[in-house]
Amino acid sequence: MKLLRTTLWYAVSIAVCVVFLFPVYWMFAVSLKRPEEIFRSPPAWYPSDPQFGNFVVLFTDGDVWTIVNSLVLAGSSTLLAMAAGSLCAYGIVRFHTGGEHLATFLIAQRLLPPIAIVFPLFLVYAQFGLADTHGGMILLYTAFALPFVVWMARGFLMEVPLELEDSALVDGCTRFGVFWRIVLPIARNGLFATAVFAFIYSWNEFLFALVMTRNEVMTYTVQISNYFGPQSTFWAKISAMSVLGMIPVMLLVAAMQRYLVRGLSLGAVKG
Amino acid sequence: MSPAAVAGTVAPPRAPSHAGGTRAAGVAYVAPAVFVLVLVGLLPFLWSIWVSFLNLAGSTRSGDFVGLANYQKLLSDTKLWAALGRTFLIMAVALPVQLVLGMLLALHFQAERPGKKLFVALLALPAVISPMVAGSMWRLMFDHRFGPVNQMISAFTEKPVVLLWVVKGSLPFWSIVVAEVWQWTPFMFIILLAAIANVDRDQMQAAALDGAHRRHVFWYVVLPAIRPVLIIAVLIRALDLFRLFDVVWQLTKGGPGNRTETISVYMYIQGFQGFQTSYVAAIVVVLAIVLSSVLMLALRRVRLDR
Numbered sequence: 001m002k003l004l005r006t007t008l009w010y011a012v013s014i015a016v017c018v019v020f021l022f023p024v025y026w027m028f029a030v031s032l033k034r035p036e037e038i039f040r041s042p043p044a045w046y047p048s049d050p051q052f053g054n055f056v057v058l059f060t061d062g063d064v065w066t067i068v069n070s071l072v073l074a075g076s077s078t079l080l081a082m083a084a085g086s087l088c089a090y091g092i093v094r095f096h097t098g099g100e101h102l103a104t105f106l107i108a109q110r111l112l113p114p115i116a117i118v119f120p121l122f123l124v125y126a127q128f129g130l131a132d133t134h135g136g137m138i139l140l141y142t143a144f145a146l147p148f149v150v151w152m153a154r155g156f157l158m159e160v161p162l163e164l165e166d167s168a169l170v171d172g173c174t175r176f177g178v179f180w181r182i183v184l185p186i187a188r189n190g191l192f193a194t195a196v197f198a199f200i201y202s203w204n205e206f207l208f209a210l211v212m213t214r215n216e217v218m219t220y221t222v223q224i225s226n227y228f229g230p231q232s233t234f235w236a237k238i239s240a241m242s243v244l245g246m247i248p249v250m251l252l253v254a255a256m257q258r259y260l261v262r263g264l265s266l267g268a269v270k271g
Numbered sequence: 272m273s274p275a276a277v278a279g280t281v282a283p284p285r286a287p288s289h290a291g292g293t294r295a296a297g298v299a300y301v302a303p304a305v306f307v308l309v310l311v312g313l314l315p316f317l318w319s320i321w322v323s324f325l326n327l328a329g330s331t332r333s334g335d336f337v338g339l340a341n342y343q344k345l346l347s348d349t350k351l352w353a354a355l356g357r358t359f360l361i362m363a364v365a366l367p368v369q370l371v372l373g374m375l376l377a378l379h380f381q382a383e384r385p386g387k388k389l390f391v392a393l394l395a396l397p398a399v400i401s402p403m404v405a406g407s408m409w410r411l412m413f414d415h416r417f418g419p420v421n422q423m424i425s426a427f428t429e430k431p432v433v434l435l436w437v438v439k440g441s442l443p444f445w446s447i448v449v450a451e452v453w454q455w456t457p458f459m460f461i462i463l464l465a466a467i468a469n470v471d472r473d474q475m476q477a478a479a480l481d482g483a484h485r486r487h488v489f490w491y492v493v494l495p496a497i498r499p500v501l502i503i504a505v506l507i508r509a510l511d512l513f514r515l516f517d518v519v520w521q522l523t524k525g526g527p528g529n530r531t532e533t534i535s536v537y538m539y540i541q542g543f544q545g546f547q548t549s550y551v552a553a554i555v556v557v558l559a560i561v562l563s564s565v566l567m568l569a570l571r572r573v574r575l576d577r
Contacts, residue, residue, distance in 0.1 A: 009382055013390045016376065020394055020457065023408045026419060030411060041416040042425070088304035095297025102301060104567075109312045111566055113514030115535045116555045119542050120319035121311060123552075143311035146304050175296065204401030206517045207535070211543065221403040225521065228410070235411065242404045253399045257392055261465040264398060268503050269462055 024246070031055070031239035038235050054240035063237065066223040067244055072134065073219065074202035077141030082195050084142070085149030086157070090179055092150070093157045094165075110147045110266075114207045122211055132214045140208055145198040152197065152267030156190030157183060193259035194267075196252050203249065220245050316559065323553035329546040341553035350529060351554065354537035361444070361533065362512040365451040369508060372452070373459025377467055378489070380460075391464065398458040406521025409450040413437055413522070443523045443531045450518045455511070459504055466500040467493060506569065513562075534558075 030038055032050040058064045091097040098105070109117075121140065122131065130136030160183050168178045184191070209219040224241050227234040253260065261269055323341050325334035345351060380391060397405065412418050413436035425432045436446045470493050478488045494501075516535040519525060525532035525540060532540070542551035 006384070009379075009384060010386075012379060013386075016379075017390055017393050020397060020453065022419075023405075023412050023453065024396060024400070026412060027404075027408050039417055042422045043417050043419055045419070084303040084307060088301045091297035091300025095300070097297030097301045098305075102305070105305070105308070105313075109308055111510070111562055112555075112559055113516075113535050113538075115514070115516065115538045115542075116558050117312060117315075119538065119551055119555055120315035120322075122542075123322060123548065124315045124318055139307070139311060143307050146308055150304060179300075200399060204399075204403070206401065206403035206520075207539075210520075211539075221401055224403065224407055228407075228521070235417070238407055239411065242407055245404050246400055249399050249401070250396065253395065254392065257388075260395055261461055264395075264458055265462055265503065265507065268507070269465065269500050 027239050027242050027246070030235060031243045033236075035236050038239075054236040055244070058237060058240055058244070063223060063241065064244075066218050066220040067241075069213075069217050070203055070219040070221070070245075073137050073141055073217065074199050076138045077145055077202055078195055078199040080138065080142040081145035081149045081198055082153075082191070085146050085194075085198075086153045086184070086191060087179075088146075089150045089153035089157050090183065093154055106147045106150060109143070118208050118211045125212065131212050132216045134217050137209070137212060137217050140212065141202045141205070144205065144208065145202055148201065148266055149194055149198050152194040152262060153187075153191055155262065155267045155270065156187045156194065159190070160186045190259070193256055193263060196256050197259070197263035200249055200252060200263075203245075316555075319552040319555050322549050323556050325549050327548040327552075329548060334549065337549075341550050342557070344550060345553055345557060350532075351534075351537060353529070354532045354534045357531070358513060358515060358533040358535075361448060361451065361515060362509060365448050365455075366505065366508055366512060368448075368452050369456045369459050370505065372456045373463055376456070376460040377463035380464055381467060391461070394457050395461050396457070397454045398461065400454070402454065402517035403521060405450060405454045406518040409446065409453070409518070410437065410521055413446050437523050438527055443527065446522055447515075447519055447531060450522065451512070451515070454518070455508060458508070462500060462504045463497065466497040470496045510566075 029045075029047055031054050032052070033044070033047040034049060034051060034053065037044055037048060092102065118140075125131040125136055130139075164182055164186070165178050168182050169175070173181070204221070205219075206221040206225070209222045210225065213219060213222055220241055224238055224245070227238045227241070256263065324336055324338060326337045326340070327334040376394070380387060400408075412420050415421055415433050415435050415438075418436075420436065421432055421434055424434070434442060436442050474496075475488055475492055478492050479485075483491070514535050515533045516539070519531055519533055519536050520539075523531045525536040529537070538551055538554055541547045541554075
């Protein structure tokens with residue numbers, strides 16, 4: 001009876017994983033197929049002769065540049081958002097700065113659909129020539145990541161014991177010194193997780209990039225959408241680029257399992 | 272992505288430190304973040320309020336003042352209301368399915384068995400993949416000739432089936448729902464798994480000892496205990512579904528015709544392909560007002576419930 005239940009449990013678990021991972025498997029499988037095998041009907045369940053040609057094409061055609069763009073935009077904006085965001089979170093936690101109003105203001109930034117944020121911004125960017133520039137996009141992604149960073153960092157900073165800070169202040173440390181030398185090192189792991197998730201969200205972002213980037217700083221997500229042409233669909237490139245886009249996220253999340261619940265729920269739920 | 276706000280309602284901020292902390296001192300800490308958000312969030316929004324009273328087209332710099340004309344147009348725009356209704360319809364179908372499936376998975380994975388962590392890690396994957404990539408993935412899956420979905424159906428029915436998933440009849444709607452449910456059921460699962468694991472074990476055991484059926488333990492002990500988290504998870508998903516864009520854009524671009532246009536897709540098409548700048552600005556303003564009122568009310572409820 002017990003054996004039966006255990007077997008059943010594993011059977012269900014494996015079945016669920018197969019169902020949920022099949023599309024991901026399919027994307028990987030297509031990316032490893034030869035171009036002529038991709039367009040076989042009925043489709044082949046696995047690449048008969050796995051090869052990396054589809055990835056090589058991304059490099060030789062220069063499409064991989066969009067991955068570099070995504071990396072630069074997500075990376076720089078994460079750094080900026082972490083700097084401004086952790087300071088802001090500390091102000092909220094220790095001084096209760098802004099109270100309800102600041103909280104409401106932060107909510108408002110995340111409340112609207114991105115299209116409602118990016119449309120007005122596009123009007124302004126168009127006026128000042130900021131659309132399709134690195135600076136403009138990094139500023140946009142920094143603002144995009146900030147509310148998330150503030151709220152997630154806030155949870156971790158609240159866990160830093162007040163007594164430690166108070167005794168450092170008594171010992172003559174400045175307030176900023178306390179933040180820099182005591183609070184940040186203690187909350188290090190949580191803040192690192194916050195940065196990782198902020199990076200993932202910017203890395204995954206599509207709509208802002210679709211609106212704001214044309215040539216100069218086109219991200220890999222926009223590049224993938226461009227592969228879906230009105231006449232033909234470039235499946236080899238779609239799959240290879242998607243795999244390149246998924247791999248960093250998979251690695252980061254594997255390393256961040258402990259913080260997954262917080263990261264997904266924007267710090268609202270402690271896992 | 273969403274309401275950070277909710278976080279605040281779950282765990283209120285600790286009282287200010289006694290050791291030399293004043294509100295004024297905190298201003299310096301929050302200033303950089305607030306500056307960026309005012310610059311990139313608030314100012315453009317105020318600008319678009321102004322634009323909504325003009326008749327700008329494309330990205331031209333000047334237009335005539337037309338008063339409330341754009342708002343009048345908005346009220347009688349049947350396509351806009353259809354898009355809004357469609358967005359809610361997708362939400363009404365996808366959200367309950369995600370919730371129930373996620374809950375079932377979370378209950379299944381309460382068992383402590385070797386390998387559980389690996390299963391959970393694998394199941395979390397869809398929720399962290401770019402929604403845009405997820406949309407492309409399902410476009411490949413649903414392709415009528417080269418995709419595996421039709422092939423699987425054919426294997427079941429034992430005759431060739433060629434369903435035009437992203438083109439024909441109500442199939443595009445369902446392909447969007449499938450992609451949505453696939454990507455975000457894991458989100459519900461991960462959140463609920465943690466929430467249920469945090470429920471007081473003693474209480475559950477006591478209820479079980481008193482002869483309560485497992486179903487009753489779930490309804491009367493587990494569910495009330497995880498209620499706050501449940502509300503947050505549903506709120507986050509509802510807001511995400513309301514802004515649904517990426518998956519739709521990849522699967523159908525709102526088509527065929529405008530049969531799968533969500534509110535975000537409609538606004539994108541009007542703004543960036545129809546160049547109705549001032550009109551979309553008016554929609555932005557109305558959405559902002561309606562959404563913030565609704566959410567403030569919702570958050571007040573959550574807060575009261577605590």
